[in-house]
Amino acid sequence: MKRSISGGLTAVATFFLMSPALAQDLPEVTLQAVAGSLGGVPMMIIEGENLDEKYGFDGTFEYLPHEGIFQNFLIGNADVSMDNDLLGVAYAREEGFDITSFYPVGNLYLGIVVPGSSDAETPEDLKGKKVGHFGADSGTTMFIRLIVEEMYGFDVLEDYEMSQVGPAALVSLLKEGEVDAIFDFESFVSEAIVATDGRYLLQAYSDYSEFTGGFSPWITNMVAKEEWLKENPELAYGVRDAYDEAIALLDETNYEILRKPYIREKLGITSDAVLDALIANGAAHDYFTNDWSEEKRSAALDFLEKLAEDGEVLQNVPDGMMVALEDYVGPRS
CATH class of the missing domain: 3.40.190.10 (Periplasmic binding protein-like II)
Structure with missing residues (x-):
């Protein structure tokens, strides 16, 4: 043994x-x-x-x-x-x-986020409002722009008052009330939701997939x-x-x-x-x-x-x- x-x-x-x-x-x-x-x-x-x-x-x-x-x-x-x-x-x-x-x-783990106090129900409700993003040529902004144009028929770059800072800084902008919404990706989305008791106004993957009948990039x-x-x-x-x-x-x-x-x-x-x-x-x-x-x-x-x-x-x-x-x-x- x-x-x-x-x-x-x-x-x-x-x-x-x-x-x-x-x-x-x-x-x-x-x-x-x-x-x-x-x-x-x-x-x-x-x-x-x-x-x-x-x-x-x-x-x-x-x-x-x-x-x-x-x-x-x-x-x-x-x-x-x-x-x-x-x-x-x-x-x-x-x-x-x-x-x-x-x-x-x-x-698409990204989208438009609004604070819990927002009355907006669709992206159309943000027309004329201040919206934060981190670059018109970023994939996040470009994808959201095209999705909103297809789903709602308007151009966010023309109809929103856009403010540009970095992805992380967007959370602070939303929390301080300097913008009415932000375009951002995870985990900054979750940070913004927690900081403002917020929510997705547009979840790019889920909402666009439903709109197209199953496809989202x-x-x-x-x-x-x-x-x-x-x-x-x-x-x-x-x-x-x-x-x-x-x-x-x-x-x-x-x-x-x-x-x-x-x-x-x-x-x-x-x-x-x-x-x-x-x-x-x-x-x-x-x-x-x-x-x-x-x-x-x-x-x-x-x-x-x-x-x-x-x-x-x-x-x-x-x-x-x-x-x-x-x-x-x-x-x-």
């Missing part, structure tokens, strides 16, 4: 000694997301739950400031960007960068260089599989996984009330998706074409914006 126990302990010790080496032998993939962004949550779960090793790669996970993160990817400092909108992909392809989106990440996508995808098809599938499990965990826990310290800390959420609101909003509005069907991709291209019609922000929708791995790199080996 003593020999059996000793042998078992030796085997266990050998396993744990070898595990790091095994992880180090896996091919490396560098992934990036915006620091503090909800769009980075699936990547946080992949890292925190060791889903990279489970699906055959050794991940390096970089959380970078919003300013300059896309340029960091374009110059080759990351293999996969987990937190890019399709506008950025279009701009880059127009400038000659051979990048493409190969999977969705975030549904994604706010964030997985993006990679075409060369990397073609040279590393199994790694691309592995990253996709890890993401699928990450959002399955979000769904299975009804977004309660956001309470895990490694997620809460990376999101920078210190308030229990804000975290509660974020979890409730995520569960109610399905903030993440893996629906990359041909139908959805085609509808997303049509949406981008509408953005390009006035030529103010996007002049052209380049070919090759979105690919399905099965078609682009072939089936799994």
Whole structure:
């Protein structure tokens, strides 16, 4: 018996000694997301739950400031960007960068937020009012602008009195009553809702999906260089599989996984009330998706074409914006 126990302990010790080496032998993939962004949550779960090793790669996970993160990817400092909108992909392809989106990440976890004291019932009720945003050329403002134009028939940039500050500062503007509403994304939406006893006046994903009968564009996508995808098809599938499990965990826990310290800390959420609101909003509005069907991709291209019609922000929708791995790199080996 003593020999059996000793042998078992030796085997266990050998396993744990070898595990790091095994992880180090896996091919490396560098992934990036915006620091503090909800769009980075699936990547946080992949890292925190060791889903990279489970699906055959050794991940390096970089959380970078919003300013300059896309340029960091374009110059080759990351293999996969987990937190890019399709506008950025279009701009880059127009400038000659051979990048493409190969999977969705975030549904539109953004919208128009008003304080609890607001009498507004629809975006039309804000005409002539002060509304905060963080840039007419941002994906958030552009998507809200087109959605409101389609659903209500007016241009927010013309009919609202717009005030521009950073995404975080919008929360203070709304709280201090300096604006009547804000355009913002999570987790700033939940911060604003808690700070003002507020609410979504327009939840971009849920409201637009209902309006269109099921379609809404994604706010964030997985993006990679075409060369990397073609040279590393199994790694691309592995990253996709890890993401699928990450959002399955979000769904299975009804977004309660956001309470895990490694997620809460990376999101920078210190308030229990804000975290509660974020979890409730995520569960109610399905903030993440893996629906990359041909139908959805085609509808997303049509949406981008509408953005390009006035030529103010996007002049052209380049070919090759979105690919399905099965078609682009072939089936799994």
